[in-house]
Amino acid sequence: MATTRPSPDQTRTLVSGAHAARTTIALKLAMAVSGLIFIAFVLGHMYGNLKAFAGHDAFNDYAHHLRTLGEPVLPYGGLLWIIRVGLIASLVVHVTSAVLLWKRASSARQHKYAVRKYRSSTLSSRTMRWGGLTILLFLVWHLLNFSIGKVNPQGGPTNDPYDLLVDTFEVWWLTLIYLVAMVALGMHLRHGTWSASQTLGLTNSARSRRTANLAGITLAVVVAGGFSLVPIFTLFGVIS
Amino acid sequence: MTDAHRTTTPDGIVQGSDEQHDDAAGYYVDGEPIADTKAPGGPLAERWSTRQFDAKIVNPANRRKVSAIIVGTGLAGASAAATMGEAGYVVKSFCYQDSPRRAHSIAAQGGINAAKNYKGDGDSVHRLFYDTIKGGDYRSRESNVYRLAEVSVNIIDQCVAQGVPFAREYGGLLDNRSFGGVQVSRTFYARGQTGQQLLLGAYQALERQIAAGTVHCYTRHEMLELIVVDGRARGIIARDLVSGEIETHLADVVVLASGGYGNVFYLSTNAMNSNVTASWRAHRKGALMANPCYTQIHPTCIPVTGTHQSKLTLMSESLRNDGRIWVPKKKADCDKDPRDIPEEDRDYYLERIYPAFGNLVPRDIASRQAKNVCDEGRGVGPEVEGVRRGVYLDFADAMERLGRPAIEAKYGNLFDMYARITGEDPYQVPMRIYPAVHYVMGGLWVDYDLQSTIPGLFVTGEANFSDHGANRLGASALMQGLADGYFVLPNTIRDYLSASPFEKIAEDHPAVVEAQQAVRERVDKFLSTNGTRSVDSYHRELGNIMWEYCGMERTADGLRKAIDLIRTLRQDFHRNVRVLGSGENINQSLEKAGRVADFFELGELMCIDALNRRESCGGHFRGESQTEDGEALRHDDQYAYVAAWAWPGQGEDGESLPPVLHKEHLNYEFTEMKQRSYK
Amino acid sequence: MIINLKVWRQDSPAVEGELVSYQVEASEDMSFLEMLDVLNEDLIGKGEEPVVFESDCREGICGSCGLMINGQAHGPEVTTSCQLHMRSFKDGDEIVVEPWRADPFPVLKDLMVDRSAFDRLIASGGYVSVNTGAAPDAHAVPVPKPNADRAFDVATCIGCGACVAACPNGSASLFLGAKITHLSELPQGQAERDQRVVNMVGQHDHEGFGGCTNIGECTAACPKGIPLDVISRLNSDLRTALRHGR
Structure with missing residues (x-):
């Protein structure tokens, strides 16, 4: 159905046959849900990392146990693969939606302002895209380092998760890369948590908005802080 | 005065009548009396239903062959366009703004009256009718006003159904307040933004019809001429304000809902671009202009701060409930900090002159007395062109009595608005207020069907001379706009349209070509004058003349002087105005030039109308018509008529010819005319 | 100066x-x-x-x-x-x-822009479909005061476009959310609730506005203080419509 509004521009029409699933909000919902999956994942991952404080054997037992989880219903490593597939799917959804929305946003304002001053937005909210990209690059390195590639920078064994961890974080610049990535992750989580709550339509009052913001900050501090503990304590020799 | 009694002097001025006080003698010509032939007789309460039944119906299948042009998208225009679209007519809606939602109805604050009697306080259609007639100082039509009161209840139903978020009580039912000194609570409101919410309701209904394809909306289009073919209004010439194109739009009927002309005063509470052009072009094509001098002046506006001032801002009249109005007794105190002026040196002039009503006297009295004390040199605030125009509205007593929190709860948003505009904190320093032009009761003459004297030209809302008589009751403007647009016009216009669709008109019809030509010539004239003064500077000067001589208080001498000044200024305007740029693009100076040119002609007619009406009536005070103690004196024996003016044409060199006065006598069958008193 | x-x-x-x-x-x-x-x-x-x-x-x-x-x-x-x-x-x-x-x-x-996209957003569904004369008595349906008040608060939007201008994504979500919330809060707006949000968001995307990233620059710039939670309501209404298969 086209509206007949001859001015100022005849080409502008009313859209017909809109579907909820084909809207930008549907894309945002996809981002929010996949983001929540990542939040659950990083919380679990962080918990596992902290096992490093319990020593070599506890950490390696944990790593091994992950593979036997769900046995005998699932084969060895089965659950891990289910999680991996879930995470990869979430990553594809998250990144695809982000790219689509990014493209939309930049074509919505092709002519930039000569002067721009922000009123209230947080740095974390304005750096979601570049921050997300940073995390993505880090992820590639991280998987090469610990999962797919298993690179031991000190040339030591790569089949012992705990040793690989210690050997990695004893190198100061590797720890630094991890810490920078955790700052990016923290910022991403801070805004991401709030944003997902808003996108899911859970922040319908001033109070719920405060709660969602607080949840974002808490998650950011817990996750980024929790992940940073192991590298820092390794660098300073507490974990060895 | 008949032709036999009229003589023309060698310089072309027509000599007046032998009536006792024909102040306007020489400035006008008497015409035949006119009458409203459409209002049915019989009991008041049956007239509207009688008319609705008698008015012929357009077969629903035929409606899509019948087209209507509606100019203006305020309450009266948007509601009419939406309703006619719903009925199935082909509607073209025009507004000069970038969106229909920005029409100036949006700025109305107070509320909308309706005789719902939800409070059970004795309200009724008849009481609303009576209050409105009395408020109009017995210068409106009984039939019209009764219909307005009747229809008022439907408006509230309609708006609630549209989702207009009126204020509600804890029980979930609608809240009402009492407004403008009436004794019942019948005013529905949406905080201080009732006009906005009502307009958005009408706008959304209009957008719905645009989506449905029944209404085509032409935004950023200004009507510059009416097309009259064989005595019927058949279309308009509009300028596309973006491309500059002069467009012809033809239809079976034309509705003007283009608002009021308060901007003839330059400074008013109207929007910057509100203008009289649509109405004035119709007037020049034969529509009578009724009671043009009836303007309403609002006492509680924020005063002028300097010559740069572009408009005035109204604050709700409710402020007078708790604020006390005063000025210093001594001129020497006028530039002092008001808090340093001791009680005995303050003149609470309203309380002094009107002990019974005090600060709550009607709008016109409060306004006029403020002007009087300022003219005496006792005004306060910054000096603008040598005069301080402002009086204090002091809340110190109320704050002491009720406490600051109570004042904040009641008036917080108004105080904030005042602080934002003036930079002063009204909780600490008394507010300064001054009257400003707010609404015009005058407008194009219409019959009971809202049809003007040009068949096929209907006029709704503030643009018609309306149901408000000589003064409008608070919260009645929104009521009238929506009554006309939603309920009256759609029911009366069908009687006219039952004979349509009328014969198709070709774009090269001589009447169309002539109208187009006239618009083009006017545009070209402004662009080629190449003078030295900006349009705004002329507008400001015209406004000063109007305010000084045709404002709150008028005298015969002053009005005659004003007419001379306007004529001289108008001639200078046409010779010396500077409009830069071209006509093929957005050109705001060009838009303003056309509007100001029409304001000049209107301003002169307003002065002549005011000169003719030698009585103090409604919002107007005539110096020559007052009681011994200086109060307004109405003359029902001489002036109980609607003064409907016909355009006489212009002389060869643009000289003004005297307009023709047609009187419509006002019959009061159901109400007794009473002289008001507030002492 | x-x-x-x-x-x-x-x-x-x-x-x-x-x-x-x-x-x-x-x-x-x-x-x-x-x-x-x-x-x-x-x-x-x-x-x-x-x-x-x-x-x-x-x-x-x-x-x-x-x-x-x-x-x-x-x-x-x-x-x-x-x-x-x-x-x-x-x-x-x-x-x-x-x-x-x-x-x-x-x-x-110069400084004048064309904001007719906002009109089309409203035309795409920002109304209650009720013809003139078809309304029941105004007191037929009571509206709880908190809902009426919230509907009013968000209906004060003036359509100036500051939210779009301030948004780094050029999104009109605040404008859209304000109208969605206004009508969703009222019983009169329920019948068309699902269809309204789908059509309006569809029109929003069609006009080329960006998506919302919940940054909050819009509400900070809004001269009428329309709160960010209207976007939450917009999102939850769309989610409901999605669930209803719209």
Whole structure:
């Protein structure tokens, strides 16, 4: 159905046959849900990392146990693969939606302002895209380092998760890369948590908005802080 | 005065009548009396239903062959366009703004009256009718006003159904307040933004019809001429304000809902671009202009701060409930900090002159007395062109009595608005207020069907001379706009349209070509004058003349002087105005030039109308018509008529010819005319 | 006070524009737009075309005016451009004045943009479908006061476009959310609730507005203080529509 509004521009029409699933909000919902999956994942991952404080054997037992989880219903490593597939799917959804929305946003304002001053937005909210990209690059390195590639920078064994961890974080610049990535992750989580709550339509009052913001900050501090503990304590020799 | 009694002097001025006080003698010509032939007789309460039944119906299948042009998208225009679209007519809606939602109805604050009697306080259609007639100082039509009161209840139903978020009580039912000194609570409101919410309701209904394809909306289009073919209004010439194109739009009927002309005063509470052009072009094509001098002046506006001032801002009249109005007794105190002026040196002039009503006297009295004390040199605030125009509205007593929190709860948003505009904190320093032009009761003459004297030209809302008589009751403007647009016009216009669709008109019809030509010539004239003064500077000067001589208080001498000044200024305007740029693009100076040119002609007619009406009536005070103690004196024996003016044409060199006065006598069958008193 | 202005001048949508410097003598009592009036009178005096900018009511309610003033929508105060006063600036200040920038709001001339996209957003569903004369009595359906109040609060949107102008994504979600929330809060708006949100969001995307990333610049710039939770309501209404298979 086209509206007949001859001015100022005849080409502008009313859209017909809109579907909820084909809207930008549907894309945002996809981002929010996949983001929540990542939040659950990083919380679990962080918990596992902290096992490093319990020593070599506890950490390696944990790593091994992950593979036997769900046995005998699932084969060895089965659950891990289910999680991996879930995470990869979430990553594809998250990144695809982000790219689509990014493209939309930049074509919505092709002519930039000569002067721009922000009123209230947080740095974390304005750096979601570049921050997300940073995390993505880090992820590639991280998987090469610990999962797919298993690179031991000190040339030591790569089949012992705990040793690989210690050997990695004893190198100061590797720890630094991890810490920078955790700052990016923290910022991403801070805004991401709030944003997902808003996108899911859970922040319908001033109070719920405060709660969602607080949840974002808490998650950011817990996750980024929790992940940073192991590298820092390794660098300073507490974990060895 | 008949032709036999009229003589023309060698310089072309027509000599007046032998009536006792024909102040306007020489400035006008008497015409035949006119009458409203459409209002049915019989009991008041049956007239509207009688008319609705008698008015012929357009077969629903035929409606899509019948087209209507509606100019203006305020309450009266948007509601009419939406309703006619719903009925199935082909509607073209025009507004000069970038969106229909920005029409100036949006700025109305107070509320909308309706005789719902939800409070059970004795309200009724008849009481609303009576209050409105009395408020109009017995210068409106009984039939019209009764219909307005009747229809008022439907408006509230309609708006609630549209989702207009009126204020509600804890029980979930609608809240009402009492407004403008009436004794019942019948005013529905949406905080201080009732006009906005009502307009958005009408706008959304209009957008719905645009989506449905029944209404085509032409935004950023200004009507510059009416097309009259064989005595019927058949279309308009509009300028596309973006491309500059002069467009012809033809239809079976034309509705003007283009608002009021308060901007003839330059400074008013109207929007910057509100203008009289649509109405004035119709007037020049034969529509009578009724009671043009009836303007309403609002006492509680924020005063002028300097010559740069572009408009005035109204604050709700409710402020007078708790604020006390005063000025210093001594001129020497006028530039002092008001808090340093001791009680005995303050003149609470309203309380002094009107002990019974005090600060709550009607709008016109409060306004006029403020002007009087300022003219005496006792005004306060910054000096603008040598005069301080402002009086204090002091809340110190109320704050002491009720406490600051109570004042904040009641008036917080108004105080904030005042602080934002003036930079002063009204909780600490008394507010300064001054009257400003707010609404015009005058407008194009219409019959009971809202049809003007040009068949096929209907006029709704503030643009018609309306149901408000000589003064409008608070919260009645929104009521009238929506009554006309939603309920009256759609029911009366069908009687006219039952004979349509009328014969198709070709774009090269001589009447169309002539109208187009006239618009083009006017545009070209402004662009080629190449003078030295900006349009705004002329507008400001015209406004000063109007305010000084045709404002709150008028005298015969002053009005005659004003007419001379306007004529001289108008001639200078046409010779010396500077409009830069071209006509093929957005050109705001060009838009303003056309509007100001029409304001000049209107301003002169307003002065002549005011000169003719030698009585103090409604919002107007005539110096020559007052009681011994200086109060307004109405003359029902001489002036109980609607003064409907016909355009006489212009002389060869643009000289003004005297307009023709047609009187419509006002019959009061159901109400007794009473002289008001507030002492 | 002397103000050094840099104003965006652009003759038509088709040509490139540029920032042009002017100097204006203003007074603190002037509104920002009155200061531009003074500039325009100066320009006319010099035989230069005045700056085109939009304004109508000049009391902050019609939504016509909208200028990007030193990088902030409507300038440094939270109000409309017409209610911003020169006392918010200092003698000698440099002020950069730009039009709203968003592709769905093309510049028409100088500081004037085309916001008709907002009208189409409303036309796509921002109403209750009730014909004139078809309404039940106003008291037929009570509305709880909290809902009525919230509906009013968000219905105060003036459609100025500051939210779009301030949003880094050029999204109109706040405008959209305000209308969705207004009608969702009221019993009168329930019948069309699902279809309304789907059509309006569909139109929003069709017009080329960006998606929302919940940054909050819109609500910070909104002269009427429309809160961010209207976007939450918008999202949850769309989610419900999605669940209903719309």
